[in-house]
Amino acid sequence: xxxxxxxxxxxxxxxxxxxxxxxxxxxxxxxxxxxxxxxxxxxxxxxxxxxxxxxxxxxxxxxxxxxxxxxxxxxxxxxxxxxxxxxxxxxxxxxxxxxxxxxxxxxxxxxxxxxxxxxxxxxxxxxxxxxxxxxxxxxxxxxxxxxxxxxxxxxxxxxxxxxxxxxxxxxxxxxxxxxxxxxxxxxxxxxxxxxxxxxxxxxxxxxxxxxxxxxxxxxxxxxxxxxxxxxxxxxxxxxxxxxxxxxxxxxxxxxxxxxxxxxxxxxxxxxxxxxxxxxxxxxxxxxxxxxxxxxxxxxxxxxxxxxxxxxxxxxxxxxx
Amino acid sequence: xxxxxxxxxxxxxxxxxxxxxxxxxxxxxxxxxxxxxxxxxxxxxxxxxx
Numbered sequence: 001x002x003x004x005x006x007x008x009x010x011x012x013x014x015x016x017x018x019x020x021x022x023x024x025x026x027x028x029x030x031x032x033x034x035x036x037x038x039x040x041x042x043x044x045x046x047x048x049x050x051x052x053x054x055x056x057x058x059x060x061x062x063x064x065x066x067x068x069x070x071x072x073x074x075x076x077x078x079x080x081x082x083x084x085x086x087x088x089x090x091x092x093x094x095x096x097x098x099x100x101x102x103x104x105x106x107x108x109x110x111x112x113x114x115x116x117x118x119x120x121x122x123x124x125x126x127x128x129x130x131x132x133x134x135x136x137x138x139x140x141x142x143x144x145x146x147x148x149x150x151x152x153x154x155x156x157x158x159x160x161x162x163x164x165x166x167x168x169x170x171x172x173x174x175x176x177x178x179x180x181x182x183x184x185x186x187x188x189x190x191x192x193x194x195x196x197x198x199x200x201x202x203x204x205x206x207x208x209x210x211x212x213x214x215x216x217x218x219x220x221x222x223x224x225x226x227x228x229x230x231x232x233x234x235x236x237x238x239x240x241x242x243x244x245x246x247x248x249x250x251x252x253x254x255x256x257x258x259x260x261x262x263x264x265x266x267x268x269x270x271x272x273x274x275x276x277x278x279x280x281x282x283x284x285x286x287x288x289x290x291x292x293x294x295x296x297x298x299x300x301x302x303x304x305x306x307x308x309x310x311x312x313x314x315x316x317x318x319x320x
Numbered sequence: 321x322x323x324x325x326x327x328x329x330x331x332x333x334x335x336x337x338x339x340x341x342x343x344x345x346x347x348x349x350x351x352x353x354x355x356x357x358x359x360x361x362x363x364x365x366x367x368x369x370x
Contacts, residue, residue, distance in 0.1 A: 192327060200329025204367070245368050248328075256324060284327050319337040 002129070004052045004105060004173040008077065011103060011170050013044040015075050021101050022072030025063050027056040033126040033140040034116045038063065050077075052172075053129045054111045054136065057154065059267045061085030061221045068095045076100060079107040080162035084263035084299025085221030087167065091305065092261075094224045104168025106176045109149075109157035111136065116152050120145040156266040156279075159183040166300055185287045191280060203248075209274040210247040212240070216268035216278050217254060222261045222298075229253065255281035260289045260307035263299035292316050333358040334365060 012024040028039035028049045036055050040063075041047055059082040067074055078086065083104060090097045116122060116138075124142030131137075136152065138145045161183065163176040194202065214230065217223045229237045230250060238253065239246035255278075262282040269279035289295045293307040293315065322335050336355055340348045 196326075196329055196331055198329070199327065200367075203328040248367065252324060252328065256321060259324075281324070281328075285324060288323050317339070320339050 002052065005050065007172045008052050008103065008105070009047045009050050011172055012041060012047040012050055012075065015101060015170075016041070016044045016047065020073060021075040023067070023070060024050070024075040024077075024103075025060050025067075026050045026077035026103070027052065027058070027060075029126060030055070032113075032122045033124045033138065033142070034111065034113055034120075034122045052077075052105055053126065054109075055113070055126075055129075056105075056107075057110045057113070057270065059085060059219065059221070059265045061089060061265075062219055062267075064089055064100060065094050065221070065224045068099075073099055073101055075103055077103045077105060078165050078168070079105060079110070080160065080165050081107075081156070081263075081265045082221075083162065083165035083167050084297065085265055087299040087302055088221045088261065088263050089224070090302070091299075092222075092224060097302075101170070102165070102168050103170045103172055104165030106164045106171070106173050107160075108163060108176055108178075109153050109160065111149070111152045112154045116147065119147055119152070154266075156269075161264075161297055162300070167302065185283065188280065188284050188287050191284075204244060206276045207248040207251055208244045210242070210251065210276055211274060212242050212247065212250065213273060215271040215273065219267040219271045220258070221263060221265070221267075222258045223254075229257075251276075251278070251281060255285060258282055259285040260293070260295060260309075261298050262286055264297055330365075330367075331362055333362055 008026070012026065015021045015024060022042065024041040024047065026039055026041065027036040029051055030037040034055050036051060036053065036058070038058055038060055039049050041049060056079065060076055061078065061082050062085070064074060064076060083102070086100065086102055089095050120138065121142045124140035127139040127141065129136060129138055131149070134149055135146050136149050138147065159181050161181065163178050165171070191199070217228065217230065238249050262285065264283065264286055266279050268282065269277060272278055286297070289307050295307050298306065322337065325335050326332050338351050340351065
């Protein structure tokens with residue numbers, strides 16, 4: 001067991017023992033070696049189920065929105081990227097800040113299930129993960145596997161802005177001293193450079209595959225409307241059938257509703273069962289908002305609002 | 321919005337946003353004329369149809 005897990009369990013047990021919180025939302029071992037699953041701990045004894053390793057990819061902040069009426073306070077485990085979701089929820093008045101106890105864990109980057117599953121046998125249970133220089137040794141009940149960390153890292157972790165959580169009431173683990181990477185949006189620029197026909201072909205082939213499961217919406221800390229436009233039947237804003245033009249309308253509307261609000265956690269991309277690169281839409285809008293309004297990544301600071309909800313005299317007025 | 325539409329492959333001429341005051345009749349007429357001509361040249365948008 002690693003030190004962070006040990007300290008995490010201690011912190012969680014103390015919070016529950018002192019009755020400071022009613023529930024701790026964190027990561028537990030999953031059904032396969034390189035997966036974890038969300039766990040909801042309500043008694044100090046159960047904190048043994050909590051773990052921290054390189055496979056804690058899920059963002060848990062959306063559960064705060066689902067559990068906002070749960071009695072008492074909620075403690076939640078966050079990484080740097082998810083921690084921006086906390087401020088998204090508090091800025092949107094979804095849950096008051098004093099109802100949440102944030103357990104922040106500095107994160108050096110998470111490993112991708114998809115990348116690992118093609119390299120190693122993931123069907124066993126995880127015993128331990130050890131980092132040796134550039135390699136990661138994954139010890140499972142089906143044997144030990146050594147993989148290069150750079151080959152298994154999630155794509156989003158290569159351009160991580162906040163290794164250390166932007167908000168934490170309790171920090172578990174040592175702060176990471178990596179200088180923040182500024183995303184140059186090279187990937188977005190590549191898609192921007194395509195011709196109109198190429199873009200249309202690429203995006204229609206993506207939208208065509210959407211099965212309208214709404215997993216991207218459900219996992220998003222910015223998608224918290226009580227009545228969602230995509231669920232509404234009267235009026236029927238967006239058709240419910242799976243059809244490329246309705247799917248496109250869904251994806252463009254969803255992306256636009258998050259313009260200037262998306263915290264860039266990348267969960268939409270991860271949860272999509274059809275591997276639609278949803279984050280490319282959000283990142284495009286993030287890039288534009290940063291360039292036009294000189295905005296920082298939403299959720300980086302406690303105060304502030306969305307650029308679309310604010311007016312400043314110096315706002316660009318291209319449409320005049 | 322315009323940038324997003326261009327990003328997913330719409331012709332830049334398809335979507336226009338202009339601020340026109342109620343007293344700017346000539347600007348309104350010129351803008352709509354200009355847009356209509358451009359749109360006629362582009363032909364119907366087949367993407368949001370069944």
